[in-house]
Amino acid sequence: MNIVIVEPSRVVQKVLSQTLEDATHTVICYFDASIALERLRADDSVDVLITSLQTEGMAGLELVRAARALAGSRRALYVLVMSSSGERGTLIEALDAGADDFIGKPPAREELLARLRVADRVAALQRDLIRLATIDAMTGVLNRRAFFETSAIYARSHTDAVAIFDIDRFKQINDTYGHACGDTVIIAVAQAAAVRCPAVGRLGGEEFGMLLPGGSVKSAVDMCEAIRQDVAALRFPQIDPALSLTCSFGAGEWRAGETLDEALKRADVALYAAKSGGRNRVIAATGATNGGAVVVSAPGAQLRRRAGQ
Incomplete structure (x- = not known):
């Protein structure tokens, strides 16, 4: 999958990138959430957004809301939030903002890969639903x-x-x-x-x-x-x-x-x-x-x- 990571720590970025690239994913890392959002807007091949809640440029929750609005009903985009805080209210707010799942930071390797397998399944189902809702079944053009x-x-x-x-x-x-x-x-x-x-x-x-x-x-x-x-x-x-x-x-x-x-x-x-x-x-x-x-x-x-x- 094509994955965008937004994380202010260079060390965490490096660990995540290595883990995901070893699992054959394509990874693009950003420190600035606003720049990452522009990448999402310009590149609809991105399958997953992994973001910290503490980001530069714009707040992590704001990025989640903007990414979900950008995807709308015509694009499959899975949003995974990382948080070092176990505060329940923060995680609920992230889910309400449009996140699909959350994981602790730094994430354990096997847990991260398992959650991305879930993301892959969900994204595949979303793409199927989008195709059924938008494409004329006989001709392949828009309905x-x-x-x-x-x-x-x-x-x-x-x-x-x-x-x-x-x-x-x-x-x-x-x-x-x-x-x-x-x-x-x-x-x-x-x-x-x-x-x-x-x-x-x-x-x-x-x-x-x-x-x-x-x-x-x-x-x-x-x-x-x-x-x-x-x-x-x-x-x-x-x-x-x-x-x-x-x-x-x-x-x-x-x-x-x-x-x-x-x-x-x-x-x-x-x-x-x-x-x-x-x-x-x-x-x-x-x-x-x-x-x-x-x-x-x-x-x-x-x-x-x-x-x-």
């Missing part, structure tokens, strides 16, 4: 709930565009080849999108959404176009050598003050335009939906659609 939760994780100033796409004439594929083959097609499309976009979610059926952190509508269109071409290149010899797919895409701006739902509605209007305009294309909504008029654009073309046209 609908996790997709919307992920939008809250990205700072609004860092997410400027969204996109929606679906598989053209998917019902025809299901009717022709059966639902099992339809599932195979959905999986292939999801995986093709995931290669290009780190935040893609299955919204339902054959429809997917994408978040573009730091992206503009133009970059969203470029990404959608690349995925459109990747999907068009997919082949399914195990189903039918002649079977090929196309997808239609709608991209839109995510404006300040908007909810994700509002931004996705704009992208959905563009997707509708892509479908009604012939499918197998990318359309970007460049205007607001009002007065029954929407102005959209596609690579190399301009399309204006008005209500009733």
Whole structure:
């Protein structure tokens, strides 16, 4: 496991590091709790935090609270508190702050390793639960709930565009080849999108959404176009050598003050335009939906659609 240790004593750090490295764990030691917290924030591969309650930079209890808040419900992080004090109130406070377990300082070697074996089991269960709660079981991309939760994780100033796409004439594929083959097609499309976009979610059926952190509508269109071409290149010899797919895409701006739902509605209007305009294309909504008029654009073309046209 990857373990971060926060301990003001150089001697205790050395003893702990040697014990854990001998047991094939990867160890990073810090004197300053605030620096250790930054490491946890930047490196989600850390499995365990072992911290003293007497630390530099920030109090040990404050570090425990911050680490637990950082992990939230989307990250498996086991927190083990070391204390040379046997005061029951202090240990209770540490557990209430978010610690999973505690151990005396300096810890006995065999006890420490045993508690880390517990940490390994608990972390594995947490990772399984997180995967079940956030990943679409069939495709491996985010499920609908996790997709919307992920939008809250990205700072609004860092997410400027969204996109929606679906598989053209998917019902025809299901009717022709059966639902099992339809599932195979959905999986292939999801995986093709995931290669290009780190935040893609299955919204339902054959429809997917994408978040573009730091992206503009133009970059969203470029990404959608690349995925459109990747999907068009997919082949399914195990189903039918002649079977090929196309997808239609709608991209839109995510404006300040908007909810994700509002931004996705704009992208959905563009997707509708892509479908009604012939499918197998990318359309970007460049205007607001009002007065029954929407102005959209596609690579190399301009399309204006008005209500009733």
